[in-house]
Amino acid sequence: MNLILLGPPGTGKGTQAKLIADQLNALHIATGDLFREAVKRGTELGVRAKAYMDRGDLVPDEVTISMLLERIEQPDAQGGAIFDGFPRTLQQARALDEALAAKGSEVDTALHITAPDDEIVRRLSGRWLCPSCGAIYHEQTHPPKQERACDKCGSELHQRDDDRPDVVRARLEKQRPPAEMLDYYRERGKLVDIDGARAPEEVTKDLLAAIERATAGVSN
Ligand code: AMP
Secondary structure (H helix, E strand, O other), X not given: OEEEEEOOOOOOHHHHHHHHHHHHOOOEEEHHHHHHHHHHHOOHHHHHHHHHHHHOOOOOHHHHHHHHHHHHOOHHHOOOEEEEOOOOOHHHHHHHHHHHHHOOOOOOXXXXXXXXXXXXXXXXXXXXXXXXXXXXXXXXXEOOOOOOEOOOOOOEOEOOHHHOHHHHHHHHHHHOOOHHHHHHXXXXXXXXXXXXXXXXXXXXXXXXXXXXXXXXXXXX
């Protein structure tokens, strides 16, 4: 079984991918994790990828694709995987299809988690930090008792530069799944849109139902 999870940042895609992998006892392959490991180990790949990652840019296709193709050749990946954060370009989508076809396999379904831009910006830009004691707050999930003041030490809370709404919007533009890649899966009858602007458990339920439909061979 090969499943793809697509979606902009801030839709809970990574969390959902892990949950589903656990539930289905499937392998979870996240290219972001593979890059972060390479950076930590200081490999050539890591050094190359880091500059792009630091800017919030995509790592070039040839680097990303060869890393992913190497990963799916490993023995533990022979039963398929849940791909999280890959593909992010049309070229990556084509490369994955070719590699799977060579193994007599294919992508069963591409699950596209969506949310309105305003909701994504609200989620991603809601983080506030205390510059004195380091406490972290979030407007929705963990608000301070008094607006902009630290519960622990009373200092005025600050927002990180890259959590500011204008910066988050710029990141969103760079990291949004490109239309031609979504069309690629849509034209092949593989794309399923899942509304991600709901409670996480409801999103999980819908994802699992879509996977069951796809793997039972029923068209969506
Ligand atoms: P993520 O954890 O999925 O947000 O990925 C972290 C960073 O790794 C991204 O901002 C990109 O710089 C890089 N990255 C991860 N997956 C890909 C991909 N499929 N194509 C290009 N760059 C990627």
